[in-house]
Every structure is written in C-alpha cells, then in structure tokens.
Amino acid sequence: MRFAVRLLAPLALLAGLVTAAATGPAPEPVPVPVAVTGTQVPVPPPPMGWASWNTFAAKINASVIRAQADALVSSGLAAAGYTYVNIDEGWWQGTRDAAGNITVDTAEWPGGMAAIADYLHSKGLKAGIYTDAGRDGCGYYYPTGRPAAPGSGSEGHYAQDMLQFSRWGFDFVKVDWCGGSAEGLDPQSTYRAISAAVTAATASTGRPLTLSICNWGVQSPWNWAPGLGTMWRTSGDIIYYGQTATQAMVLANFDQGVHPTAQHTGYYNDPDMMIAGMPGLTAAQNRTHLGLWAISGAPLLIGDDVATMDATTLATLRNAEVIAVDQDPRGLQGVKVAQDAQGRQVYGKVLSGSGRRAVLLLNRTSTAAAMTVRWADLGLAATTATVRNLWSATNAGSFASSYTVNVPANESVLLTVTGTEAAASTYEAEAAGNTRTGATVAACAGCSGGSKVGGIGNGGTLRFNAVTAAAAGLAVATIAYANGDTATRTATLQVNGQPSTVVAFPPTGSWTTPGTVSVIVQLTAGSANTLTFGNAAAWAPDLDAVEVRALSGAAAPATVRIQGVQSGRCLDVNNSSTTNGVQLQLWDCNGQSNQAWTQTSSRQLTVYGSKCLDAYNSGTTNGTTVVIWDCNGQANQQWNVNADGTITSALSGLCLDASNRGTANGTKIILWACGSGTNQRWTLS
Structure with missing residues (x-):
C-alpha cells in the first residue's frame, strides 16, 4: 500500500497539495486498482456484564451486589466475558456533604462505594455505577422499592461526580434521563457536558470510565452520540420492574436499535439490558433474544438473577460462538x-x-x-x-x-x-478529483523527527468524491490509515448530506504501518456520493484509501425515495426517529435511512425494516396525519401507488398530501381528498 501523504513529507509536496485544493474542480476520480490490504485493527467491543435494575429495582445494597458478583464468577459467566457489574438506580438517595460530594448509607454500603468497587475488582470484574443527567433522578420521579429521592441526579455536579466515581474505582457510568426529561434539558448539549466531565475524570485518575448514555432514544442519539459515549440507548426500557417478560418486548427494542451507520469503531447502539432467563420467556425465546443482540452487536448486560439462574439459561448465555458474533473486533452492526x-x-x-x-x-x-x-x-x-x-x-x-x-x-x-467477498471499489486519497484541504506541518510528540504531515490536518477535510453505488442502500466502507500515536485519534465522517458521525482510529503501531477500520454508509444510486472526513480539534490519522463494498446484493429488499413533484423534497421521518406516531414530513433528499422506503407485496411502505407508513388511528377524513407505526397488517397501513403519481390509502381512498401545498423543509404530510394538485404527486426512484 502506498501512502499519498507520508511522515515528514517535503514542504514542496505539501504546498502542492494545498495549491491543488484551491485551484478549482479537478477531473472526476475513478476507482483505482489497488487493494486496501492493511490489517483490520480491533476496536473496543460492546460491554458485557450484569446490571441490577431488571431483577432488583432500587432494592440493592452491598450484599446483593456481592452475591451477584460471586455468582458471575462461579457460574462461568465472568470467564465467558460478562465482567461488568453495573449498580443501577437505588444505591444513592441524593445526599451530599458540605462540599457537594455524594454520601451514601454506610450501613447498606460498608466502607462506602470505593469498598464495593474494590470487591468487584478483587473478583476480576469491573464496577459500574449510575446517576441521572437531571437534578432529581429516576428515584424521585419513579420510586421503585424505596421512597422518592430528591437530588439523586448529577446536574450541577457533572465534573465533581464523574471524578468522584473514578476515584472510587468505577469503570462504567450509566447516566439516565428522568430528570433531564422532566426539566426539558437538551439531550445533545447535556450529554456533551457529561462526556467532557468523564474525559476530565479519566485524565485526572488514569482510570477509563465507560459512558452509557441512557436517554431512551430522545432526539435520535445515534445521530450525535458516537464519540460522546461508548453506547447510547435507542428506546425505552425493555421491561418495567414487576412485569412478565415477553418476546414482543425483545422484538420491539431490537427493532428500534438498528442504526448501522452510527455503530462502528467502538461506539454502540444499546437496545437495553437483556431479559433472557427472566420469568415469561422459553428457552427458545432466550436463544432468539441473545441471537438478536449478538447479530446487532449490542452490549450484553444480563438482567436476570444470576444466583438463581437455571442451567439452560446459563448455557445459552455462555455460548462462546454466539458471544464471538456480538464481540466481533470489526464492531459493525447487523x-x-x-x-x-x-x-x-x-x-x-x-x-x-x-x-x-x-x-x-x-x-x-x-x-x-x-x-x-x-x-x-x-x-x-x-x-x-x-x-x-x-x-x-x-x-x-x-x-x-x-x-x-x-x-x-x-x-x-x-x-x-x-465465503468469498464480492467485488469492491477502492478510492485513493490522492486520486484525481479527491480533495484535501487544511494540511499543515505541526509538532507531533512521539513522531519520528518531531513532526508529521497530517492526513487531514487540524481543521482540514479530505473528500472522496464520485463514490459509486449500483443501487441505493448500505455499503461497508473500509478505511486504510496510519496512527503512530499511542492514543486513538478521531475524524468526523459525513456521507452526502447526512448527519455526521465521529470515527475512531486506534493506534496502528507507527506512522508507516497501515491498518483498517470499517463503517457502514448509506449511499444513493450512481456516482454522486461523497465521503468527507474532517477534524476540527486535533490531528487526525493519516488516511490513505477507502474501499467500498455493497452490503447486500440485488436480492435484498429494494428501497426507494418518495419525492414530491411540487417540492422536489423527500418523504422523511423527522430526526430519524423510530417512535410510533411520528408524523411524516418533507425534507431535502439525502439518501439517509429515514428516507429509504420499501414496497412490500402486501402494499405496505416500510422504513427501517419494521415501521410502516400509517394513517393515524385508522383515520378516513381530510387532515388525518400520516405517521410511522409498527407494521401490523391493518388496512390503514396499506397504500396504492398509482400511475398518475398519487399514493392513496387503501382504507380511505384519500391521497398522500403535502399540507397546505407546502414545499418547505418540515412541511407535514396528511391525507386529503384527491385532486389535481402536484402536492399530491410523488415519484418513487
């Protein structure tokens, strides 16, 4: 493999790169006949372990946690990889000392929380703890097993609490959203502040603290959480304390957790802790449950009582080959x-x-x-x-x-x-038409000679233009790079006009040793796709080439975009939400999965594979809102795509309509009596 921008590149070469980027459009690139042959670099796998909430709710203390930790070890689950012991809500009742530090009941937690963390570490396990993003946590709004606990959140104490957790010896922190929701906090800015506090705590203590963002999928965290936390919840709780487990619970959370373009390089969609083994599920359903979490590469956090778990469930959860699918070092989602x-x-x-x-x-x-x-x-x-x-x-x-x-x-x-990989196309960083801006020479501690030319540069970008796809859909992009530092570097990837995602590039050993990591990207048909890598804060890795391979062949369900004739904009699920009842809208066409629709033989129009275009509440009158909902086979989810460009409800005969003849982004979609207006005409392509 050749690196177009190398360590200690001459200034003349660097000047030539900058000049080329500034002189205007270059000829269209073509795939070049080189292979991305660098070693696949393992990325951090999704966390595995046990969490206390599903079985014990807030009724926890040191004895409960020690008993579950002992059972993890004696059952062989810890040896199989289930090493995190996550203490959920109920450990703390919102008390602080005069300096604002968290205090706990030492009758329940002898020696305090540092003692329980030490105990877990002595067993070869990792320690997890819990708080809320708001001022008052879930134990205040939804007391379960204990009285309401005001002040049991970390708002106003993010830096202080994360540092205290790290000093106690905790390796994992789950930050819930009950207080954040009640107070109307903004999820993205709130969790960005919490992430910064986690980073500062790790820098202070030297103990990495895995951040679990638990805001239940509010404001689509898959669009902004990669790089802020290791994992983010994609839906509500899989089960509420005291309920009987059902397979419907498993399927609902699985469906809402499939966001493959966000999951990569050590960042994971989290469909919630598992209910395998809990009353209500059969042995076969437990296997399906673990299989679904494994195929999606989800965190595997057991919610059952390990100390009383039956042998069949233990054997299911310990299946090494299934665990290997979940923990695969490439880190992609199925x-x-x-x-x-x-x-x-x-x-x-x-x-x-x-x-x-x-x-x-x-x-x-x-x-x-x-x-x-x-x-x-x-x-x-x-x-x-x-x-x-x-x-x-x-x-x-x-x-x-x-x-x-x-x-x-x-x-x-x-x-x-x-088997054998299908054909792929490779795009080199310095091929004609691909552009690099912002490359500068900078001091580089640990680099040979003390400086290097960044593959992107501080504040710069690298664009792979004219990336070609035979059909619209998902593809695997494998990125060849070098990172000679001892720490992971990051770059921000944007595909076409879709939301950007932070991609992590672990060390490869040296600046001349290539490696690869992979991401899943959503492409449009043709050669108009652009993959843009940027880095605004620090030096990025040295990127060399990208190999793009379609994720599936022609046999996969074909997706189409539904484009308004009047507006030129696409039928869109707002903010990539997966919540039942979200009204459809018009938005600029961008090829993202929330605009990718599939026609089924039963006349459904589906998105995300499991959500259907739906006439809300089986409405049959003008103004009925058009939403997404779990596919259920009912007539209000059946549509006729007509030769005149209209799309009519099979239940009412009314037309899919851009309300008030609107053409702007955000225009809502409703049903209305069919007329001649082009706001009721659509093209599927």
Whole structure:
C-alpha cells in the first residue's frame, strides 16, 4: 500500500497539495486498482456484564451486589466475558456533604462505594455505577422499592461526580434521563457536558470510565452520540420492574436499535439490558433474544438473577460462538438483508476477516417456514461458502449461492457463513478529483523527527468524491490509515448530506504501518456520493484509501425515495426517529435511512425494516396525519401507488398530501381528498 501523504513529507509536496485544493474542480476520480490490504485493527467491543435494575429495582445494597458478583464468577459467566457489574438506580438517595460530594448509607454500603468497587475488582470484574443527567433522578420521579429521592441526579455536579466515581474505582457510568426529561434539558448539549466531565475524570485518575448514555432514544442519539459515549440507548426500557417478560418486548427494542451507520469503531447502539432467563420467556425465546443482540452487536448486560439462574439459561448465555458474533473486533452492526415473505427476515452482520458473515433468520410468524439466505444478500460472491449453525455447534456443509433451513414459528436460526467477498471499489486519497484541504506541518510528540504531515490536518477535510453505488442502500466502507500515536485519534465522517458521525482510529503501531477500520454508509444510486472526513480539534490519522463494498446484493429488499413533484423534497421521518406516531414530513433528499422506503407485496411502505407508513388511528377524513407505526397488517397501513403519481390509502381512498401545498423543509404530510394538485404527486426512484 502506498501512502499519498507520508511522515515528514517535503514542504514542496505539501504546498502542492494545498495549491491543488484551491485551484478549482479537478477531473472526476475513478476507482483505482489497488487493494486496501492493511490489517483490520480491533476496536473496543460492546460491554458485557450484569446490571441490577431488571431483577432488583432500587432494592440493592452491598450484599446483593456481592452475591451477584460471586455468582458471575462461579457460574462461568465472568470467564465467558460478562465482567461488568453495573449498580443501577437505588444505591444513592441524593445526599451530599458540605462540599457537594455524594454520601451514601454506610450501613447498606460498608466502607462506602470505593469498598464495593474494590470487591468487584478483587473478583476480576469491573464496577459500574449510575446517576441521572437531571437534578432529581429516576428515584424521585419513579420510586421503585424505596421512597422518592430528591437530588439523586448529577446536574450541577457533572465534573465533581464523574471524578468522584473514578476515584472510587468505577469503570462504567450509566447516566439516565428522568430528570433531564422532566426539566426539558437538551439531550445533545447535556450529554456533551457529561462526556467532557468523564474525559476530565479519566485524565485526572488514569482510570477509563465507560459512558452509557441512557436517554431512551430522545432526539435520535445515534445521530450525535458516537464519540460522546461508548453506547447510547435507542428506546425505552425493555421491561418495567414487576412485569412478565415477553418476546414482543425483545422484538420491539431490537427493532428500534438498528442504526448501522452510527455503530462502528467502538461506539454502540444499546437496545437495553437483556431479559433472557427472566420469568415469561422459553428457552427458545432466550436463544432468539441473545441471537438478536449478538447479530446487532449490542452490549450484553444480563438482567436476570444470576444466583438463581437455571442451567439452560446459563448455557445459552455462555455460548462462546454466539458471544464471538456480538464481540466481533470489526464492531459493525447487523442489518436486515432480505425478507422474502412478511415476518420472515434475514439479518446479516459483516465479521472480521474476509468473506465472513453472521446470519440470523428470524421467523416472526406463527407458522414454521423454510427460509433461505443467499450469498448475494450478504455481499458475498456466488461461489461455494461454508455454513455453521451456532446453537447446535454443527457444520451444515458447503453450499453454492444459498442455504435453506427450517425455522420454527416465532423462533430463529443463527449461522455463520464463510465465503468469498464480492467485488469492491477502492478510492485513493490522492486520486484525481479527491480533495484535501487544511494540511499543515505541526509538532507531533512521539513522531519520528518531531513532526508529521497530517492526513487531514487540524481543521482540514479530505473528500472522496464520485463514490459509486449500483443501487441505493448500505455499503461497508473500509478505511486504510496510519496512527503512530499511542492514543486513538478521531475524524468526523459525513456521507452526502447526512448527519455526521465521529470515527475512531486506534493506534496502528507507527506512522508507516497501515491498518483498517470499517463503517457502514448509506449511499444513493450512481456516482454522486461523497465521503468527507474532517477534524476540527486535533490531528487526525493519516488516511490513505477507502474501499467500498455493497452490503447486500440485488436480492435484498429494494428501497426507494418518495419525492414530491411540487417540492422536489423527500418523504422523511423527522430526526430519524423510530417512535410510533411520528408524523411524516418533507425534507431535502439525502439518501439517509429515514428516507429509504420499501414496497412490500402486501402494499405496505416500510422504513427501517419494521415501521410502516400509517394513517393515524385508522383515520378516513381530510387532515388525518400520516405517521410511522409498527407494521401490523391493518388496512390503514396499506397504500396504492398509482400511475398518475398519487399514493392513496387503501382504507380511505384519500391521497398522500403535502399540507397546505407546502414545499418547505418540515412541511407535514396528511391525507386529503384527491385532486389535481402536484402536492399530491410523488415519484418513487
């Protein structure tokens, strides 16, 4: 591999780069015949462990936590990777000393919180703790097992509390949103301040503190949380204390947690702690639950009582091959790649190495079915591939182009498939038409010679232009880079006009040693895609090339954008929300997943794979709002796409309408009697 910008590059070369970037448009780039061959750099995996809330609510103390820690070790779960012991709400009743430091009841926590952290560390475990972003935490608004506890949040004490947690010896902090919600705080700016406090605490104590952002998906944290925290909740609680666990709970949180463009390089969507093993789920449902969390690369936090867990559940949670899918060092999320019939879904996850995929076939229906995974659906070449069943721990054999297996009703099958990668295109940083701005020479502690030329530069950008996709959809972008520092560096990636995401680049060993990390990107059809890497605060890694490979083949469900004829804008789910009842709107077309619609054979228009275009409350009158809702097969979710460009509700016959003939971003979508206006005409492309 060649690096276009190298360590100690001559100033003349540097000047030439800057001049070239300033002289105007360059010829369109073309993929170059070089491979991104650097070693895949392992990224931090999603956290694994146990959390106290689902089983104990606020009724916790040192004895409860020690007993669960002991059980994690004696059961073999700790050896399997479940090392975090996360103390949730209820450990603290909002008391502080005169200096504002948190105080606790030492009758419940002998020796204080430092003592319980020490105990967990003595068992080879990691210690997690909990607080709220607001002034009054969840124990005040929703007391469960203890009296309401005012003042049990960290607002006004972010820096002080994070430093105190770190000094006590905690390795993980979950920051909830009850107080933040009640006070109307802004999630993004609030968690940015908390993240800064975590960073400062780590710098002060030298103890890394993993931040779990728990604001239940409010304001779509997948659009802004990568780089602020290791994980962010994508939905409400999977279960409320005292409820009986159901598979519907599992599926609802799984569906809301699929945001693959946000999950990469050590940052994770969090569908909440697991309910596997809790009363209400069968052994098969427990396996499906763990399989869903594994295929999505979710944090694996057990919520059951480990001390009383039955042997079957223990064996399920300890399955090393399933855990390996979740903990895969490439760090990507699985996505739905096929649905040949309603409720029969195939999910694929790109694993580390070459040609390796995890596959979950999920049968949501009440009838057993033969389900097929095609290699093209997985972005693999149509050559022989080997298949392994992870729950039975058996090799199924080698198959050409596809594999079919019977999946029982309301169950799943989890596989790995090892084949040959399909073709990909590589774009070099210095190929014609790709632009680099902001490159400057700067002092670089630890760099050979004391300085280097940054791959992006402080405040600069690197654009890979004319990235081509045969069809709109998801692709894996593998980035070749070098980072000779001892710490992870970051850059901000933006694809087309979509929300940006912070990408982490771990050290590669030296500035001349290449490595790769991968992200999933949403592309539009054609050659108008642009991947822009920027770094506004510090030196970025030295980026060399990007390899782009379609995540799935033509067999995957085709997505379309629904574009208003009058406005030229697209049918859009506001802020990429996944919440039932969010009204649709017009917005500039950008190719993002919240504008990617799939037509099904049952006349549904779906987004995110599980949400349907819905006439709210089965409305049949003018002005009925058009929203997203969990797909349920009802007539208010069935639509006719007509030759005249109208889209009509199968229930009411009314037309999909941009309200008040609006054309601006944010114009709401409603149903209205069909007329001749172009605000009721749509193109699907």
